[in-house]
Amino acid sequence: MTATTTDGQLSFRRPSGIRTIxxxxxxxxxxxxxxxxxxxxxxxLYTVITKGLRLILSSTWWLQSQRGxxxxxxxxxxxxxxxxxxxxxxxxxxxxxxxGIMAAIFLIEYxxxxxxxxGVSFMVDILSGVPSIVAALFIYALFITILGxxxxxxxxxxxxxxxxxxxxxxxxxxxxxxxxxELREASYxxxxxxxxxxxxxxxxxxxxxxxxxxxxxxxxxMGETAPLLILVSYAVGINFSPTSDTMGALPTMINAGRDQAxxxxxxxxxxxxxxxxxxxxxVLNLLARAIARASKLKER
Amino acid sequence: MAKRIDVKNLDIxxxxxxxxxxxxxxxEPRTVTAFIGPSGCGKSTLLRTLNRMHEVILGAHVKxxxxxxxxxxxxxxxxxxxxxxxxxxxxxxxxxxPSMSIFDNVASGLRLNGVRNKQILADxxxxxxxxxxxxxxxxxxxxxxxxxxxxxxxxRLCIARAIAVEPQVLLMDEPCSxxxxxxxxxxxxxxxxxxEQYTVVIVTHNMQQAARVSDQTAFFxxxxxxxxxxxxxxxxTEKIFSNPDQKATEDYITGRFG
Numbered sequence: 001m002t003a004t005t006t007d008g009q010l011s012f013r014r015p016s017g018i019r020t021i022x023x024x025x026x027x028x029x030x031x032x033x034x035x036x037x038x039x040x041x042x043x044x045l046y047t048v049i050t051k052g053l054r055l056i057l058s059s060t061w062w063l064q065s066q067r068g069x070x071x072x073x074x075x076x077x078x079x080x081x082x083x084x085x086x087x088x089x090x091x092x093x094x095x096x097x098x099x100g101i102m103a104a105i106f107l108i109e110y111x112x113x114x115x116x117x118x119g120v121s122f123m124v125d126i127l128s129g130v131p132s133i134v135a136a137l138f139i140y141a142l143f144i145t146i147l148g149x150x151x152x153x154x155x156x157x158x159x160x161x162x163x164x165x166x167x168x169x170x171x172x173x174x175x176x177x178x179x180x181x182e183l184r185e186a187s188y189x190x191x192x193x194x195x196x197x198x199x200x201x202x203x204x205x206x207x208x209x210x211x212x213x214x215x216x217x218x219x220x221x222m223g224e225t226a227p228l229l230i231l232v233s234y235a236v237g238i239n240f241s242p243t244s245d246t247m248g249a250l251p252t253m254i255n256a257g258r259d260q261a262x263x264x265x266x267x268x269x270x271x272x273x274x275x276x277x278x279x280x281x282x283v284l285n286l287l288a289r290a291i292a293r294a295s296k297l298k299e300r
Numbered sequence: 301m302a303k304r305i306d307v308k309n310l311d312i313x314x315x316x317x318x319x320x321x322x323x324x325x326x327x328e329p330r331t332v333t334a335f336i337g338p339s340g341c342g343k344s345t346l347l348r349t350l351n352r353m354h355e356v357i358l359g360a361h362v363k364x365x366x367x368x369x370x371x372x373x374x375x376x377x378x379x380x381x382x383x384x385x386x387x388x389x390x391x392x393x394x395x396x397x398p399s400m401s402i403f404d405n406v407a408s409g410l411r412l413n414g415v416r417n418k419q420i421l422a423d424x425x426x427x428x429x430x431x432x433x434x435x436x437x438x439x440x441x442x443x444x445x446x447x448x449x450x451x452x453x454x455x456r457l458c459i460a461r462a463i464a465v466e467p468q469v470l471l472m473d474e475p476c477s478x479x480x481x482x483x484x485x486x487x488x489x490x491x492x493x494x495x496e497q498y499t500v501v502i503v504t505h506n507m508q509q510a511a512r513v514s515d516q517t518a519f520f521x522x523x524x525x526x527x528x529x530x531x532x533x534x535x536x537t538e539k540i541f542s543n544p545d546q547k548a549t550e551d552y553i554t555g556r557f558g
Contacts, residue, residue, distance in 0.1 A: 113358065182395040185356060186458070190409035190465055191385025200412055204399035295399075 045278075052275035055268055061276075065248070066236035071257065071266030078273050080238045080248035084153065085280070088249065089222050091157035091242060092164055097214055099161075100168030107169075108176040109198055121173075128166035135162040136227035143231075151231050153242040156249075159227035164217040171213025175206035208292035215288035219281045225251040250277040302329035302499040303386070303468040305350060306367040311528075312345050315359035319345050321528035323364075325518060332491055332500045334510035334537065337520030337552070342529025343503050346520075347471050350501065351387035352380040368469070385413070388467035392474040394454035396446030396461070403442040405457055409465035424464050432460035433490055452483025459490065463498070470494060472502040476509065488513050507553060511541050519549045 014020075055061050061077040069076035103120070111117040139159040143149050179202050187197040203210070228234070228249050234256050235246035253273045260267040305327040312320040320342035327333045335343035348354035349362055352373060366373040373383055396405045404411075406425045415421060425442070429435040434456040438449070446457050455475060462470060472491070476484040491513045494500055504510050510517055518534040533546045544550050 180395070181356075182391055182393060183397060185353060185389075186391065186395045186397070186461075187408075187412070188356065188381075189351065189353060189384055189389035189391075189462065190412065191381055192409070192412040193381050196412050200408075201397055201399070205397070207399070 048271060048275045048278060051268065052271035052273075055272035056275055056279070061272060065238045066253070066269075067238075069236070071260050071264045074265045076269070078250065078253060078269075078276050080236060081250045081253040081273060082276065082280070083238060083240065084235075084247040084249040085222055085251070085277070087240070087242060088153050088157050088160065088228075088247070089218055091154065092160035092221055093214070093218055095157070096161045096164040096168055096217065100165050100217075101172050101210065104169050104172035104176060105198060105203075108173055109194070109202070124166045124169055127162065128170065130162065131226075132159070132163055132224045133226040133230070135159045136230040138162065139227070140230055151233065151245045153232055153244070153247045155231040156227045156247075157242070159231060160221045160224060163224060163227075164221045167217035167220060168213050171216065172206070172210050175209035175213070176202060178209070179205045204295075207295050211288045211292050215284055218284055222281055223251060223277060225255060228252045229255070250274075250280075302497065303369045304329045305469065305499065305501075306365075306370075307346075307350075308365040308367070310346070310349065310362060310364035310366060312342065312349055312354065312362050313360065314357065318528040321530050323531045325531060325534050327499060327501060327516070329499050330495055330497075331515040332495045332502060332513050333516040333518065334514035335501065335503045335518050335520060336505075336507065336510050337529070337532075338522070339505075340525070340529070341520040341522045343518075343520045344473050345529070347473055347501060347503050348389075350469070350471055351384045351389055353384070353389060355380060385465060386467055387469040387471060388462040388465065390455070390459050390462050390470065390472045390475045393478050394451055394458050396449075396454050396457050398445070398447045400446060401443045402438050402446050402449070402457060405446040406460045406464050409461060413465070425460075428460040428464040429457075431463055431490075431493070432456045433486060434460055450483075452479050452486060455479060455483065455487060456490065459487070459494075463494070467498065469499045469501070472500065474503050474505060477505065484509070507541075511537060517541070519544070519546075519552060521548055521552070 015023075060075065061079075062082070063079055064075070064077035065080035066076045066078075067080075107117045107120060111120075136156075136159045139155050139162070143155045143158070144151065149155070183201055183205060184197055187201045188194070192200075228251055232249075233246040234252040235248050237248075239247050250273050254270050254277075257266050257270040257273070260270065307323055307325045307327075310320065310323045311318065323346060335347060337343050345354060350366060350373075354360045354362075362374060364374075368383075368386065372378070397408060400408060403425055406428050407415075407421045410421060410424055415424075426435065429438065434453060437453060438457075446454065449457060455478075459475070476487050479487065488509065491500055491502065495515075502510075502513065514537045516534065517537045517540040519532045519540065520529050521532045522529045533540065533544055533549045535544070540549060541553060544553070
């Protein structure tokens with residue numbers, strides 16, 4: 001397309017006729033698509049907030065468990081479930097984060113372009129597509145059937161590691177790829193060994209992105225329900241021990257109360273638990289952004 | 301301080317590709333040597349073999365010898381990391397570390413090699429920034445990010461970073477190609493001052509720059525695309541630019557090639 005007509009004369013007129021119609025159609029289409037994509041998100045948030053907000057505003061919600069509370073009784077809180085969710089997620093992160101970051105460093109900085117790297121990357125792709133129930137059953141088979149250990153929160157954490165690892169590994173890989181080769185060479189040119197270059201130049205440069213990946217992984221893992229159902233019993237009381245076979249968690253708290261009649265107080269607690277889970281994930285996200293921003297230098 | 305470089309019968313390969321063929325040359329200490337020649341003739345590749353930086357690329361290897369004051373760089377048991385501590389490098393595009401402040405960028409070479417003493421670091425940073433003619437522009441904002449500087453300032457920051465570790469030789473790979481004429485002039489003045497202390501080798505596409513800053517000039521060319529690059533002629537800059545021995549050199553310098 002040039003701005004000239006057939007006789008070589010310059011023309012700056014707007015396109016007319018069918019072009020204008022096509023343009024209008026595309027504009028309407030992308031606008032509608034955006035609105036349609038956002039509607040369910042807002043709808044879910046609105047429903048959860050309106051139904052769950054009243055309970056989470058009281059301090060009992062954050063400080064008490066559901067021990068001795070029946071669906072017909074008011075009161076109690078989600079403390080036991082928050083403890084369980086956070087604890088299992090932290091144990092999972094403590095295993096998956098170093099493992100994922102180290103593996104990504106190996107794949108990008110040391111084994112790039114080799115058969116090993118391609119093979120491992122392929123496995124990671126498959127692993128990231130594994131449904132959570134398969135991960136849970138794998139750990140059940142390994143932990144309980146083969147090793148003869150009991151159900152426990154640790155077993156849940158291990159199943160969650162299988163789900164979090166590919167997220168952390170893949171996002172760290174992408175971030176390390178984005179670090180320009182020139183920075184590595186600049187460091188080598190100063191007589192800095194490779195391992196120190198990775199530790200002090202490459203990782204700090206990619207830090208913000210790696211943190212984002214870790215938080216995305218945590219967010220995914222916190223909402224998982226299948227490993228909780230299979231590998232630990234839901235407990236209504238407060239329990240800090242990761243090796244005991246019962247532990248509360250927000251997804252299983254929601255699950256345990258989901259068949260309440262809508263007029264009972266227990267029904268409202270299900271919505272409050274859902275809202276609590278959303279808030280925890282959101283706080284983690286904001287925290288990750290704050291850390292990433294704090295680690296970034298002011299330019300001027 | 302400054303060291304002499306002897307290259308003997310050097311062949312450079314990238315995997316199966318023969319990039320540079322049979323180069324022999326001597327670079328005297330406390331001089332500026334310019335590498336000139338068309339793109340793809342191997343001058344940057346040769347420069348990168350002088351501190352074993354080309355090995356960063358998978359499959360790159362050399363045959364022949366490079367000696368620094370008589371010590372072989374490609375001998376058995378030579379640690380490339382140790383070589384690079386003595387032979388520093390400045391790159392085509394300014395590449396300050398984005399995660400570090402101006403101060404930390406200049407101090408990085410020393411710090412990453414284990415220097416902890418704050419006074420030594422502060423002295424080294426001031427000395428290097430002064431030597432790179434950047435001190436007056438940044439002394440009040442040493443804690444701010446290095447990537448917030450202008451392109452020319454960033455390149456001088458990178459030069460300060462390279463000389464902070466007190467190398468014996470400084471390699472510069474087209475250090476002005478991304479800079480405006482004023483910043484280029486600042487870097488060229490700086491190169492003139494640096495040769496009092498260092499042996500400087502600079503790759504440049506800018507004929508006038510080679511003529512302005514260098515004492516010796518080496519002209520590289522390649523017979524055809526896909527053929528290895530060769531050293532055509534090397535001599536004093538004055539001679540190469542006024543009365544070269546080879547016709548190819550004269551054609552290239554005067555712009556009559558092909």
